[in-house]
Amino acid sequence: MQMENLPENVRGYLTEAYVSSKNWRLPNGQTAHRFKPVQLREVGVIGGGTMGRGIAIAIARAGYRTILIENDQKFLDSAKTELAKSVLREVKVKRMKETDAEKVHKNLSYSTDLSSLKTCDLVIEAIFENMALKKTLFSKLDNICKKGCILGTNTSSLDIDQLASPLSDKTRLVGIHFFNPAHIMKTIEIIAGTFTSGEAVATAFEISNRMKKLPVLVGNCPGFVFNRILFVYSGLVGELLSKYGFFPKQVDKMMMDFGIAMGPAAMWDMNGIDVGAKVAEEHGWQQHDLQKKMMELGRYGRKSGKGYYLYTKEGKKVVDPEVEKMILELKEKPGKRVQISGEKDALEFVLFPMINEAFKLLEEGMIAEPAQIDLMLVFGLGWPVKTGGLIKYVMEQIGLHKVKERLDQWHAETGIDAFKASKMLDAYARKGPKANL
Numbered sequence: 292m293q294m295e296n297l298p299e300n301v302r303g304y305l306t307e308a309y310v311s312s313k314n315w316r317l318p319n320g321q322t323a324h325r326f327k328p329v330q331l332r333e334v335g336v337i338g339g340g341t342m343g344r345g346i347a348i349a350i351a352r353a354g355y356r357t358i359l360i361e362n363d364q365k366f367l368d369s370a371k372t373e374l375a376k377s378v379l380r381e382v383k384v385k386r387m388k389e390t391d392a393e394k395v396h397k398n399l400s401y402s403t404d405l406s407s408l409k410t411c412d413l414v415i416e417a418i419f420e421n422m423a424l425k426k427t428l429f430s431k432l433d434n435i436c437k438k439g440c441i442l443g444t445n446t447s448s449l450d451i452d453q454l455a456s457p458l459s460d461k462t463r464l465v466g467i468h469f470f471n472p473a474h475i476m477k478t479i480e481i482i483a484g485t486f487t488s489g490e491a492v493a494t495a496f497e498i499s500n501r502m503k504k505l506p507v508l509v510g511n512c513p514g515f516v517f518n519r520i521l522f523v524y525s526g527l528v529g530e531l532l533s534k535y536g537f538f539p540k541q542v543d544k545m546m547m548d549f550g551i552a553m554g555p556a557a558m559w560d561m562n563g564i565d566v567g568a569k570v571a572e573e574h575g576w577q578q579h580d581l582q583k584k585m586m587e588l589g590r591y592g593r594k595s596g597k598g599y600y601l602y603t604k605e606g607k608k609v610v611d612p613e614v615e616k617m618i619l620e621l622k623e624k625p626g627k628r629v630q631i632s633g634e635k636d637a638l639e640f641v642l643f644p645m646i647n648e649a650f651k652l653l654e655e656g657m658i659a660e661p662a663q664i665d666l667m668l669v670f671g672l673g674w675p676v677k678t679g680g681l682i683k684y685v686m687e688q689i690g691l692h693k694v695k696e697r698l699d700q701w702h703a704e705t706g707i708d709a710f711k712a713s714k715m716l717d718a719y720a721r722k723g724p725k726a727n728l
Contacts, residue, residue: 301679305669308662315492315508316659317483326489328497329441331355335408337428338417339370342445344377345473346417351398352391352474353501358408359401367403374399377474386475409435413494415443415467420570422449429464430457441494443467447518448570451484451511461486465495468515470671471562478671479506480515505670510657513574517667519657520681522576523648523709524672525567527641528555529579532599535631536622538615539599545634546641552673556599557608560592564599580621581614627705643694644709646685650716695720 297305315323332355336347339361351357359374361367378395381387408414414436416428425444432442442464444454455461466482481495492508499506509516528546531537543554559567564585571578578586585591585598592598593606601611631637649664658664665680678684685694695712702710712720 297676301677301683304662304679304683305666305676308660308666309505311660312505312507312663312666313496315481315496317487317489317492318485318510318656321489323489323493323496326493328494329412329439329490331412331494331498333358333411334498335360335411335414336417337405337408337414338419338445339366339374340417342469342471342473343417344370344374345471345475346415346445346469347399348374348378348381348395348474349469349502349504350415350498351395352387353498353503354394355398355498355501357399358411359399360405360408361401361403363403367401371401377472381474405431406435408432409437411436411440413441413443413498415445417445417469420447420449420566420573422453422573425449425454426457429454433458441465441491443495445469446482448514448574450513451482452486455484455486462488463491465491466511466515467495467499468517470517476671477503477505478517478667479504480517480667481506481508482511482515483508484511505666507658507663507667510655512655512657516652516658516664517671519652520645520648520664520668521672522571523644524641525555525559526577526579526709527644529582531631531637531640532556532618533580533582533621534624534626534628535637536618537637538610538618540610542637545638549638550675550678560598560600560602560608563592563594565591580624581618584617584621627707629701629704639689639697642681642685643697646681646691646694647698647709647711647713647716649682650719651713654713654715691716691720 313323334350334355335358336343336350337360339359343359347357347359359370361370378392382389382392414432416425418424418428429442436442444464444466445468446454446466447468451464451466455464458464464484465487466480468480468482470476470478479499481492483492496506514522528542531542539556543556547554564582568578568582568586589595590598593602596602597611599614600608602608631640652658653661661682665682668674669676669680674680695717698710698712
């Protein structure tokens with residue numbers, strides 16, 4: 292981590308979170324020091340989409356022989372071409388040296404044959420976020436991969452235990468959730484299911500460290516830790532667009548002025564509005580009204596040339612009056628609303644339910660400590676690093692008592708679950724502004 296220019300208290304806080312994350316503990320109480328990783332020589336990556344390509348680049352760059360698998364030759368050729376473009380771009384922007392690029396290409400091989408993974412020590416799937424598809428794949432891998440091979444899933448939200456159900460040895464499946472773009476972003480969520488072995492977790496940490504990533508062990512729940520907070524963030528920003536008349540350029544500017552690296556509407560367009568909608572559909576989560584309209588109109592973001600913004604042939608983002616017209620129409624629909632009188636209120640409307648969700652995750656034992664949540668948000672969401680993260684910022688700059696008061700007010704006015712304060716947040720709010728977690 293490069294944190295030399297940060298205030299000393301923030302640097303110490305995040306460094307302690309990084310150190311503590313290495314001393315992970317399984318749900319059954321067993322600790323990291325008891326387990327050794329599988330020795331890794333060859334790693335397979337299944338899926339040549341954006342995530343799969345990024346994962347393959349990161350693994351090959353770390354020095355492992357890497358096999359990238361796609362369904363057919365057409366998709367494989369496309370993946371190979373796009374991967375080469377990504378590596379070239381990394382060299383041009385000086386995030387990668389020429390020698391690193393050569394190492395990536397030297398270590399990478401490509402195939403459409405799953406049986407070519409039979410000698411791999413670790414196989415990570417990065418296919419479409421669909422439970423049935425992934426289970427079918429793991430059923431095939433169970434008959435192909437050697438006995439000691441660890442199986443990793445890049446799922447961002449699906450139940451690890453269900454994914455492991457087709458395996459004869461369920462202990463070898465571990466969640467290894469990369470963030471997009473996988474070869475750049477530092478954070479990795481390691482997810483332990485009920486059956487996941489300490490050896491599998493240790494192997495996931497080993498390869499994460501070799502890739503110079505920041506792995507954090509989290510529990511097995513829908514969306515895990517990062518995406519549960521991100522879904523709250525996205526949902527509340529979506530409410531600002533769908534119910535309160537905020538335009539995409541306004542919410543993006545508001546969050547970037549606060550210090551977030553990328554505005555939420557621009558992020559949705561980059562990741563694919565359809566991707567978020569399909570994840571929400573998979574779990575039965577509510578989509579905001581504007582997202583529904585985007586889907587109806589085939590506005591999926593950059594990939595379709597239009598989403599919350601329009602995109603020129605050169606990829607330049609421009610404001611779309613059609614979207615702003617839709618927002619003004621949606622604002623007139625009846626519905627439960629709280630009073631938002633300005634940008635400060637709007638920012639609190641987004642941040643307060645986010646920290647409430649963070650406390651829910653701590654309360655449920657989905658992550659070991661609050662500083663690890665902040666570590667993930669700083670290096671995974673682009674949270675302003677100078678603040679130390681969401682929890683540190685709110686506790687020191689706002690106060691949990693104020694968060695609790697505002698959440699109680701909003702919940703009383705609307706009855707919306709996102710505004711119901713968690714028991715843990717309530718407990719620490721009662722301790723006063725200097726409460727230590």
